[in-house]
Amino acid sequence: MTKHTSHEIDIVKSDTxxxxxxxxDNLTFGRTFTDHMxxxxxxxxxxxxxxxMPYQPMTMDPSARVxxxxxxVFEGMKAYKDDDGKVxxxxxxxxxxxINKSAARLAMPEFPxxxxxxxxxxxxxxxxxxxxxxxxxSLYIRPFIIATDPAISASPSNNYRFMIICAPAxxxxxxxxxxxxxxxxxxxxxxxxxxxxxxxxxxxxxxPTSLAQEKGFQQVIWTDADTHERLEEAGTMNVFFRxxxxxxxxxxxxxxxxxxxxxxxxxxxxxxxxEVQVRxxxxxxxxxxxxxxxxxxxxxxxxxxxxxxISAFExxxxxxxxPNIENSYADTLKDKMLSIQHNxxxxxxxxxxxx
Numbered sequence: 068m069t070k071h072t073s074h075e076i077d078i079v080k081s082d083t084x085x086x087x088x089x090x091x092d093n094l095t096f097g098r099t100f101t102d103h104m105x106x107x108x109x110x111x112x113x114x115x116x117x118x119x120m121p122y123q124p125m126t127m128d129p130s131a132r133v134x135x136x137x138x139x140v141f142e143g144m145k146a147y148k149d150d151d152g153k154v155x156x157x158x159x160x161x162x163x164x165x166i167n168k169s170a171a172r173l174a175m176p177e178f179p180x181x182x183x184x185x186x187x188x189x190x191x192x193x194x195x196x197x198x199x200x201x202x203x204x205s206l207y208i209r210p211f212i213i214a215t216d217p218a219i220s221a222s223p224s225n226n227y228r229f230m231i232i233c234a235p236a237x238x239x240x241x242x243x244x245x246x247x248x249x250x251x252x253x254x255x256x257x258x259x260x261x262x263x264x265x266x267x268x269x270x271x272x273x274x275p276t277s278l279a280q281e282k283g284f285q286q287v288i289w290t291d292a293d294t295h296e297r298l299e300e301a302g303t304m305n306v307f308f309r310x311x312x313x314x315x316x317x318x319x320x321x322x323x324x325x326x327x328x329x330x331x332x333x334x335x336x337x338x339x340x341x342e343v344q345v346r347x348x349x350x351x352x353x354x355x356x357x358x359x360x361x362x363x364x365x366x367x368x369x370x371x372x373x374x375x376x377i378s379a380f381e382x383x384x385x386x387x388x389x390p391n392i393e394n395s396y397a398d399t400l401k402d403k404m405l406s407i408q409h410n411x412x413x414x415x416x417x418x419x420x421x422x
Contacts, residue, residue, distance in 0.1 A: 081121035101194040105186045105231040128217035132224040138214035139266035140169035143370040145205040148198040149410035154422040157408045161327045169263035174223040191422045202405045207236040243378035246286045247279040253292035261322035304367030305329035310356050313342045328368045357387040366397040374401040
């Protein structure tokens, strides 16, 4: 390993690479990681000098507060490579702002923007060979912050670790999925942390999702905790409904994540003359729309999946199949999004960021 400092980042380069042993045509999402990782520790009330080092296990005290009180937040982003070999990020400042919003809600210190952007771009430049060109190929990027203070008293940590790790990715979900609309369990509640990318939000979803999978469904459409009538998210994604030619998605609240993909889909739809309504939508409304034939599509939207079409949903033991639509909004908007991300189409909103 060779060590040097670059623009206030201490860098230790790996002497070898794992890339030659990776089958990029048969990747399991989130199981293969690049050669390097980014680390920055918060100690004595301030963020210390950032480091990039070979990807490796880390040692942590069993009493670290992250294990006991769940102070952990994360982000999901991607890097893309165009046909000229240039590497691009998509709306990275939005991810930076959101991780700090999540951190603040969990009483964690916000991370400096210059450390975030410089660390991220330096890491991607070092591991750029892991970013494969072609639509559907990407490098998934996972920034996260955890509480590392070795103490089990129930209070915020004094010490934290910010990290970025990267995993090459192909399509996260493939094909259409079937979903179960939640009637008992909730993803989040008023006044809670549903808007934040807090690790515990996802852990709490695993059990009700496993129950849905036992019934033959891949995901759950989450409803509000008060009435279980308002439709809010689908699995780990924001969710869109197409009734006739109108695209509808739930408004943001302290229960719903402000998805970067969600925001982009709304803008792309409007750019292409699709009417978009951001408003509450109920279980009763979509069931009635399905019965009268006006419900054309439902799809989830998120960084890992981009857009995932839904083919059927069940509620109160009643199954509703969605029609097969040619030139669907899901396919059209996904193609437009991927074309921008891969530098294959005009980026009139300035979403791309060259590494």
